Amino acid sequence: MNSEPILSVRKLEKRYGNFIGCTDVSFDVWPGEVIAIVGESGSGKTTLLNCISTRLERSSGEIRYRLRDRRFPDLAELSEAELRFLMRTDWGFVHQNPADGLRMRVSAGANVGERLMAVGDRNYGEIRRRASDWLERVEIAASRIDDMPVSFSGGMRQRLQIARNLVTHPRLIFMDEPTGGLDVSVQARVLDLLRMLVSDLGLSVIIVTHDLGVARLLSQRIIVMKSGRIVEQGLTDRVMDDPSHPYTQLLVASILEN
Amino acid sequence: MTNPSLPAYNFAYLDEQTKRMIRRAILKAIAVPGYQVPFASRDMPMPYGWGTGGVQVTASILGPDDVLKVIDQGADDTTNAVSIRAFFAKVADVATTTRTEDATIIQTRHRIPETPLAHGQIIVYQVPIPEPLRFLEPRETETRVMHALEEYGLVHVKLYEDIAQHGHIATTYAYPVKVEGRYVMDPSPIPKFDNPKMHHSPALQLFGAGREKRIYALPPFTDVVSLDFEDHPFTVQRFDCRCALCDAQDVYMDEVITDDRGGRMFVCSDTDHCETRRSEGCQGAGLPQHCTAKAGWEAAE
Amino acid sequence: MVTDNPSAVMHLPLLSVEDVSKSFTIHLRGGVRLPVVANVTFDVSSGECLVLGGPSGIGKSSILRMIFGNYAVDAGRILVRDRSSGDVADLASGDPRLVLSLRRDHIGYVSQFLRAIPRVSALDVVAEPLLARGVEHKLASNRAAAMLERLNLPPALFNLPPATFSGGEKQRVNIARGFMIEYPILLLDEPTASLDETNRDVVVGMIREKLIAGTAILGIFHDIPVREAVATKIIDVAAFSTREAA
Numbered sequence: 001m002n003s004e005p006i007l008s009v010r011k012l013e014k015r016y017g018n019f020i021g022c023t024d025v026s027f028d029v030w031p032g033e034v035i036a037i038v039g040e041s042g043s044g045k046t047t048l049l050n051c052i053s054t055r056l057e058r059s060s061g062e063i064r065y066r067l068r069d070r071r072f073p074d075l076a077e078l079s080e081a082e083l084r085f086l087m088r089t090d091w092g093f094v095h096q097n098p099a100d101g102l103r104m105r106v107s108a109g110a111n112v113g114e115r116l117m118a119v120g121d122r123n124y125g126e127i128r129r130r131a132s133d134w135l136e137r138v139e140i141a142a143s144r145i146d147d148m149p150v151s152f153s154g155g156m157r158q159r160l161q162i163a164r165n166l167v168t169h170p171r172l173i174f175m176d177e178p179t180g181g182l183d184v185s186v187q188a189r190v191l192d193l194l195r196m197l198v199s200d201l202g203l204s205v206i207i208v209t210h211d212l213g214v215a216r217l218l219s220q221r222i223i224v225m226k227s228g229r230i231v232e233q234g235l236t237d238r239v240m241d242d243p244s245h246p247y248t249q250l251l252v253a254s255i256l257e258n
Numbered sequence: 259m260t261n262p263s264l265p266a267y268n269f270a271y272l273d274e275q276t277k278r279m280i281r282r283a284i285l286k287a288i289a290v291p292g293y294q295v296p297f298a299s300r301d302m303p304m305p306y307g308w309g310t311g312g313v314q315v316t317a318s319i320l321g322p323d324d325v326l327k328v329i330d331q332g333a334d335d336t337t338n339a340v341s342i343r344a345f346f347a348k349v350a351d352v353a354t355t356t357r358t359e360d361a362t363i364i365q366t367r368h369r370i371p372e373t374p375l376a377h378g379q380i381i382v383y384q385v386p387i388p389e390p391l392r393f394l395e396p397r398e399t400e401t402r403v404m405h406a407l408e409e410y411g412l413v414h415v416k417l418y419e420d421i422a423q424h425g426h427i428a429t430t431y432a433y434p435v436k437v438e439g440r441y442v443m444d445p446s447p448i449p450k451f452d453n454p455k456m457h458h459s460p461a462l463q464l465f466g467a468g469r470e471k472r473i474y475a476l477p478p479f480t481d482v483v484s485l486d487f488e489d490h491p492f493t494v495q496r497f498d499c500r501c502a503l504c505d506a507q508d509v510y511m512d513e514v515i516t517d518d519r520g521g522r523m524f525v526c527s528d529t530d531h532c533e534t535r536r537s538e539g540c541q542g543a544g545l546p547q548h549c550t551a552k553a554g555w556e557a558a559e
Numbered sequence: 560m561v562t563d564n565p566s567a568v569m570h571l572p573l574l575s576v577e578d579v580s581k582s583f584t585i586h587l588r589g590g591v592r593l594p595v596v597a598n599v600t601f602d603v604s605s606g607e608c609l610v611l612g613g614p615s616g617i618g619k620s621s622i623l624r625m626i627f628g629n630y631a632v633d634a635g636r637i638l639v640r641d642r643s644s645g646d647v648a649d650l651a652s653g654d655p656r657l658v659l660s661l662r663r664d665h666i667g668y669v670s671q672f673l674r675a676i677p678r679v680s681a682l683d684v685v686a687e688p689l690l691a692r693g694v695e696h697k698l699a700s701n702r703a704a705a706m707l708e709r710l711n712l713p714p715a716l717f718n719l720p721p722a723t724f725s726g727g728e729k730q731r732v733n734i735a736r737g738f739m740i741e742y743p744i745l746l747l748d749e750p751t752a753s754l755d756e757t758n759r760d761v762v763v764g765m766i767r768e769k770l771i772a773g774t775a776i777l778g779i780f781h782d783i784p785v786r787e788a789v790a791t792k793i794i795d796v797a798a799f800s801t802r803e804a805a
Contacts, residue, residue, distance in 0.1 A: 030656065080403070080407065081407045084403075084407060084409065088411075103394065103415075106394065106415055106419055107419060107422055107423075109418070109422055110415045110418045110419050110422065113415070113418055114411055114412070114415050115411070117411040117412075117414040117415060117418065118409060118411025118412075119411070122414070122486075122487055122488050123487060123488045123489055124418065124421055124487040124488075124489050124490050125489050127418065128418075128422070145422070146422045146423065188677035188678055189678060191677065192676070192677060192678040192679060195676070199690075199691065217676060220655070220659060221655050234655050235628060235629075235655040235658055235659070237629050238628060238629055238630065238631060238655075238658075241624070241629050241630065242583075242624075242629070242630040242631050244584070244631065245586075246586030246587070249585070249586050249587055250586075250587060253587060
């Protein structure tokens with residue numbers, strides 16, 4: 001097991017004036033690990049995700065990331081060019097609404113190939129071959145490669161967004177309610193796909209969800225947030241089977257039995 | 259109140275302060291080839307889209323000794339070209355010409371003359387949309403960052419889409435180029451046929467976008483590379499036919515419909531080039547003809 | 560603790576539970592505290608099958624869950640010894656990553672109920688522990704199929720997700736999964752509860768094979784014949800219980 005974290009968050013805080021988005025958040029992510037951040041709407045989980053992924057500027061605290069050359073700088077030390085390069089190579093971001101993460105008016109193939117072209121791939125045939133491979137991996141027929149995402153169903157769009165993120169073999173993926181907008185049957189398929197891809201590719205994932213079932217299925221560790229603070233964190237099955245904080249107990253007690 | 263001692267217009271219409279402002283923008287544009295320099299575009303006595311950017315650039319660099327040529331789609335005799343030429347003849351009292359080699363400044367819309375440009379000449383392009391990334395990224399804040407950080411993957415996304423949908427790169431005008439290995443630039447809506455003429459041209463090339471308030475430039479002998487894929491290299495369209503008037507080959511042709519029964523002819527788009535050749539005794543087949551240019555286009559791709 | 564002599568390690572218990580206690584605090588009921596067990600102490604050595612005895616509700620499953628790291632521990636130590644190096648790790652105080660690594664390399668757990676994952680076939684559920692350890696997909700599938708065949712699961716079910724299976728079928732999938740890997744320590748929570756006699760005997764055979772191979776087994780078996788067939792020692796959890804026996 002790799003003994004160096006890929007991401008380290010310390011005393012992270014985001015304030016909007018007097019209002020606290022999140023505060024006093026500290027945790028590490030190791031390679032190949034899936035961490036779920038759960039909590040109700042307004043608990044600060046999406047704010048936290050956006051701060052870590054530098055989509056939102058933090059107010060204070062540290063966020064360190066392990067680069068491929070093993071340096072471990074605070075993300076604030078990186079230039080905008082370095083950060084953006086990270087975002088399109090080493091990182092992925094899966095949005096709840098696929099339209100936020102896709103180019104809806106270019107073909108599925110180009111959506112997947114964009115990151116390849118962004119890092120300098122200039123062979124059309126090769127880009128297309130890899131796009132086609134990835135479409136099949138996310139269970140989209142290769143014959144749809146030239147169709148626009150606007151003609152895809154919600155589940156297909158979400159799977160396309162996942163393929164688009166994974167084509168450069170990133171090491172860290174951020175996911176914001178990746179199955180939040182989908183029908184239950186479609187959701188199961190996307191979850192199953194995510195589960196397989198994460199373990200096949202050894203990805204580190206930080207996934208924000210309000211659905212404890214999703215957290216249980218995908219994550220090894222869980223962070224429970226309430227009012228911008230972490231109230232409990234630990235092994236996912238332990239936190240869910242033996243929750244200690246009153247809020248976590250309430251959350252777990254609110255799951256429908258199946 | 260009018261003062262009869264003052265002329266109705268300053269030389270070349272724009273006031274001197276405005277011209278200095280534009281010249282500063284031009285100098286900056288020359289210093290950073292392909293970079294879009296913002297400038298305070300003025301209202302001109304013509305509507306946006308009719309060449310207000312080119313006219314302001316021309317007005318700012320025009321001197322009393324210059325000889326001006328204005329073309330529109332290669333022709334010296336279309337409304338836009340005639341009006342702009344007349345405009346500067348009136349407000350700057352400069353000499354005008356239709357002959358490419360006699361001009362010191364050539365303002366153009368949609369073409370580069372067939373006659374190779376020479377050292378000392380300046381070509382001014384009228385630009386409707388200066389931003390080559392706009393078709394896929396509408397946010398100006400984002401495209402500027404992309405230029406700053408050389409993130410040009412999107413341009414290839416557009417070319418990829420062309421190949422995916424048409425089997426070849428179907429973009430035939432405003433074909434994106436990379437300048438000196440750095441900035442991706444929209445060459446204005448010239449046919450891609452003309453793209454190779456920009457590469458290492460001995461003339462200074464200036465681009466003015468009036469509505470969008472941007473000026474950019476290619477100093478003489480600048481590297482200008484049309485973007486492509488390794489397995490779909492950049493090619494220009496070729497015409498199988500010859501000009502019906504002057505018999506020229508390997509030039510950009512206009513298709514002219516001559517009747518309502520399918521008669522048509524292909525003629526040089528560059529009227530000066532065509533006239534020069536005819537004055538030298540070249541003569542085409544005349545009209546009507548049934549040229550296979552269409553097939554030639556496809557064969558060239 | 561590091562021992563130089565590997566043969567000395569062989570005689571030391573693989574699992575030592577020392578003074579472990581557990582209670583639940585139910586905040587939704589005004590913070591009422593429910594004690595479960597206290598001062599739980601026992602060892603399990605290689606080749607030994609220790610059976611937790613006592614009536615329902617006395618805390619047997621809770622003990623297994625604590626040893627698997629599924630329940631937190633209020634006090635005490637759960638020491639897991641590495642069979643070859645002799646190194647000892649305390650799971651009770653370990654962080655999640657230690658628990659995960661112990662689960663990966665040391666402790667297997669067959670729970671009473673299979674937690675089915677939507678859309679994943681029975682074969683893949685069983686093969687998963689092998690796949691997670693880098694075994695090639697085809698080989699892992701073949702071994703999973705062999706294990707399911709041994710447990711008499713109809714081959715027609717192999718490629719279906721277990722969500723719709725009967726209780727006994729689900730349990731056999733669960734057992735197959737738990738027995739795929741040679742864990743030094745195996746925790747069994749009533750693995751034979753919903754099985755018929757034939758399959759019960761298959762499971763008994765499988766447990767015996769594990770014991771011969773040197774696995775340390777800790778189990779709960781309400782089924783008297785099974786218990787008698789596999790137990791090397793029985794301890795009465797009532798001795799540790801802080802509750803009135805139900």
